[in-house]
Amino acid sequence: MNGYALRIRGLKKQYRLGEIGGKTLREEWQRWWALRRGEEDPLSKIGETKRIVGDRIQALDGVDLDVREGEALGIIGKNGAGKSTLLKLLCQITAPTEGEIAYKGRIASMLEVGIGFHAEMTGRENIYLNGSILGMTKAEIDAKLPDIIAFSEVGDFIDTPVKRYSSGMYVKLAFSVAAHLDSEILIMDEVLAVGDQDFQKKCLKKMKEAAQVHGRTVLYVSHNMETIRRLCSRCIVMDEGRVIFDGDVDRAISIYAGIQEDLKGVFRFTEGFRPYGRFSQRFSIEMLKTVGREIPDYSEDERIRLQIGCRAAERLENIRFRLEIWYQDGTKVGSMLSNPVPEVPAGDGVFTLEVDTAGLTSAQYSVDMVAYTADETGAETILDGVYPALVFNLLESPDADHHVRWNHLYWGHIRLRDMKLGVFGKGEVRGDECSIAPQYGGERKGE
Amino acid sequence: MKNDQENKTHITRIVPKRPWHDLRLKEVIQYRDLIVLLTKRSFQVSFKQTVLGPAWLILNPLLTSVVYSVVFGKIAGIETAGVPGVLFYLTGTGLWTFFSACVTGNANVFKDNANLFGKVYFPRLTVPISQMLAALIRFLIQMAIVLLILAYYCVTGRLQPHFPAWLLLPFVLTELGIMGMGVGIILSSMTTKYRDLAVLVSFGMSLWMFATPVIYPYSQIPEGWIRTASMLNPVTPMVELYRYAVLGVGQILPGACLWSAAFTFLAAFFGVLIFNRVERTFMDTV
Numbered sequence: 001m002n003g004y005a006l007r008i009r010g011l012k013k014q015y016r017l018g019e020i021g022g023k024t025l026r027e028e029w030q031r032w033w034a035l036r037r038g039e040e041d042p043l044s045k046i047g048e049t050k051r052i053v054g055d056r057i058q059a060l061d062g063v064d065l066d067v068r069e070g071e072a073l074g075i076i077g078k079n080g081a082g083k084s085t086l087l088k089l090l091c092q093i094t095a096p097t098e099g100e101i102a103y104k105g106r107i108a109s110m111l112e113v114g115i116g117f118h119a120e121m122t123g124r125e126n127i128y129l130n131g132s133i134l135g136m137t138k139a140e141i142d143a144k145l146p147d148i149i150a151f152s153e154v155g156d157f158i159d160t161p162v163k164r165y166s167s168g169m170y171v172k173l174a175f176s177v178a179a180h181l182d183s184e185i186l187i188m189d190e191v192l193a194v195g196d197q198d199f200q201k202k203c204l205k206k207m208k209e210a211a212q213v214h215g216r217t218v219l220y221v222s223h224n225m226e227t228i229r230r231l232c233s234r235c236i237v238m239d240e241g242r243v244i245f246d247g248d249v250d251r252a253i254s255i256y257a258g259i260q261e262d263l264k265g266v267f268r269f270t271e272g273f274r275p276y277g278r279f280s281q282r283f284s285i286e287m288l289k290t291v292g293r294e295i296p297d298y299s300e301d302e303r304i305r306l307q308i309g310c311r312a313a314e315r316l317e318n319i320r321f322r323l324e325i326w327y328q329d330g331t332k333v334g335s336m337l338s339n340p341v342p343e344v345p346a347g348d349g350v351f352t353l354e355v356d357t358a359g360l361t362s363a364q365y366s367v368d369m370v371a372y373t374a375d376e377t378g379a380e381t382i383l384d385g386v387y388p389a390l391v392f393n394l395l396e397s398p399d400a401d402h403h404v405r406w407n408h409l410y411w412g413h414i415r416l417r418d419m420k421l422g423v424f425g426k427g428e429v430r431g432d433e434c435s436i437a438p439q440y441g442g443e444r445k446g447e
Numbered sequence: 448m449k450n451d452q453e454n455k456t457h458i459t460r461i462v463p464k465r466p467w468h469d470l471r472l473k474e475v476i477q478y479r480d481l482i483v484l485l486t487k488r489s490f491q492v493s494f495k496q497t498v499l500g501p502a503w504l505i506l507n508p509l510l511t512s513v514v515y516s517v518v519f520g521k522i523a524g525i526e527t528a529g530v531p532g533v534l535f536y537l538t539g540t541g542l543w544t545f546f547s548a549c550v551t552g553n554a555n556v557f558k559d560n561a562n563l564f565g566k567v568y569f570p571r572l573t574v575p576i577s578q579m580l581a582a583l584i585r586f587l588i589q590m591a592i593v594l595l596i597l598a599y600y601c602v603t604g605r606l607q608p609h610f611p612a613w614l615l616l617p618f619v620l621t622e623l624g625i626m627g628m629g630v631g632i633i634l635s636s637m638t639t640k641y642r643d644l645a646v647l648v649s650f651g652m653s654l655w656m657f658a659t660p661v662i663y664p665y666s667q668i669p670e671g672w673i674r675t676a677s678m679l680n681p682v683t684p685m686v687e688l689y690r691y692a693v694l695g696v697g698q699i700l701p702g703a704c705l706w707s708a709a710f711t712f713l714a715a716f717f718g719v720l721i722f723n724r725v726e727r728t729f730m731d732t733v
Contacts, residue, residue, distance in 0.1 A: 091568050095464075109566075115563060132484050
């Protein structure tokens with residue numbers, strides 16, 4: 001364990017599907033009776049993923065993980081990937097089925113803020129109760145009380161029952177207690193999604209400080225990629241109960257964005273890509289291939305060339321494609337429309353599509369693809385849609401003017417055409433003279 | 448500070464199964480501040496926004512005793528072994544309430560605290576222990592009124608308590624508390640699975656009360672198999688011992704006391720054992 005704060009080996013957790021044991025004796029009796037007569041268990045649920053074996057689901061399917069002391073590890077993954085189960089096992093809320101976890105020091109879990117808070121009790125009383133539930137002794141809380149109160153910003157309300165607090169004050173107080181825990185390992189499940197913008201920033205700063213200054217180990221689960229990027233030095237991606245990637249944060253976020261298929265040039269649109277089912281029987285987008293690239297990495301302003309394999313059940317007219325482009329944190333960047341193809345015969349066919357990325361700044365984008373027809377009135381009929389169809393990386397092109405790193409959070413994702421800046425000259429602004437000439441230090445015109 | 452250093456480098460292992468004897472009682476001691484706070488919370492919460500506040504702790508049993516002495520004493524005509532009715536019922540119900548609070552307060556401990564237990568780990572045993580302590584403190588507050596009334600009767604010479612036997616009272620309280628907690632947590636591990644039991648528990652407790660000499664003296668139980676059977680009730684000798692010391696009536700039943708102590712030990716031992724087993728995975732079943 002030298003230098004390591006946490007070590008996980010072959011960790012598995014199995015849940016039984018359906019009601020476990022039945023909630024009442026009557027249900028238990030029903031189950032027993034049905035099983036005796038060789039019928040199906042009337043209380044079991046029907047699952048649909050391959051992780052289900054018999055009546056059991058493998059929530060964690062062999063996780064190995066080493067976390068160094070002082071590391072801030074991000075954990076991302078789709079819903080149901082096993083993140084929360086992993087945290088529950090770490091926090092000893094439930095026991096694993098197989099494998100071992102070893103950790104050094106104490107673990108403080110913040111799966112939820114304000115655990116044990118009682119509405120009738122004052123802020124101060126709740127600090128003590130919550131703190132000791134989280135594992136602090138009274139002496140520790142005594143010592144930290146001023147800090148906790150100051151951080152929470154509740155001020156004079158500290159001796160008021162928390163039921164009189166606004167919901168913002170409530171979570172701020174709750175988070176402050178958790179933030180002042182002295183444990184060596186901090187486990188957080190999206191608790192930063194509390195309070196206003198300023199408070200969130202303050203929390204992030206506090207967590208970052210915990211890792212970088214005080215050498216604590218932080219495990220952070222979130223769906224908010226921006227906070228992961230700001231806080232974490234390393235990130236794992238979980239899928240179907242396993243760790244599928246472990247390493248660099250940006251790369252992990254990319255993989256998470258394109259988790260359906262790892263970044264590659266060929267996408268086949270089987271049922272897994274169609275959470276909403278197929279749109280129509282008449283036309284379907286079957287596959288997509290990037291032309292001339294194994295991996296969809298492009299530089300800015302480069303054109304992306306695609307081949308789209310399609311199947312038409314009947315002859316169709318005026319088919320168009322639309323690409324809806326998403327940034328990796330789930331904001332929509334914009335959409336592109338194609339020209340119409342006048343006629344498509346029935347049967348399999350291949351389209352080519354050329355995508356001009358001009359204006360998009362370097363990042364990873366995912367693309368939804370929609371095939372549609374439009375009538376004269378401007379109404380569209382969707383023939384098929386794939387969400388997402390493609391994930392691509394846009395890298396900074398070496399010859400473009402990149403004097404600063406593009407800030408996606410504040411500037412958006414599109415770099416509009418560059419402006420022209422010139423110096424007109426010394427003196428005051430005169431509204432009627434607006435032609436701009438590059439006259440550095442020169443005399444003003446007309447004088 | 449040494450303890451601090453130890454905490455920082457201590458390596459904890461989480462494995463699927465712990466050996467049965469690993470009860471982690473040391474952890475419970477580490478969380479003693481939490482036990483105190485949880486105990487305090489159950490008081491603070493129950494008296495917030497009431498007019499009389501803690502006075503209810505005394506009023507409630509006092510009123511019950513008055514009602515009992517009217518219903519059981521005057522109407523049903525049950526003997527109270529020559530002790531004034533109010534005092535007789537006050538001692539009986541007081542002690543019984545303490546025991547029964549330990550049982551019922553813990554019988555649903557997993558279900559009632561599922562939200563808390565599902566979010567954070569702390570030694571779960573702290574909750575039953577704090578329940579027991581809260582019940583004990585309630586009992587001691589009620590004891591004050593018993594002493595007050597008792598003093599009056601002692602001065603007037605109507606009662607002669609056995610004062611040396613008062614030394615046994617801590618034993619009586621400890622035993623009943625632990626027994627109640629033990630029975631309660633055994634029930635709690637079953638109520639997580641079968642919710643029906645929660646209903647049965649309150650019914651069973653009132654049956655148990657009638658099987659215990661609470662509203663009647665032990666001496667009134669007819670000789671023969673009924674009396675023998677009542678000796679099997681581990682609460683009986685404790686109530687008798689308590690009344691013997693405080694009121695000077697009743698008797699010490701050495702055999703029954705031994706059985707009661709053995710029962711307490713077994714209940715507590717298996718209770719904690721089962722509790723530790725259930726605690727590990729009950730979140731999957733709630």
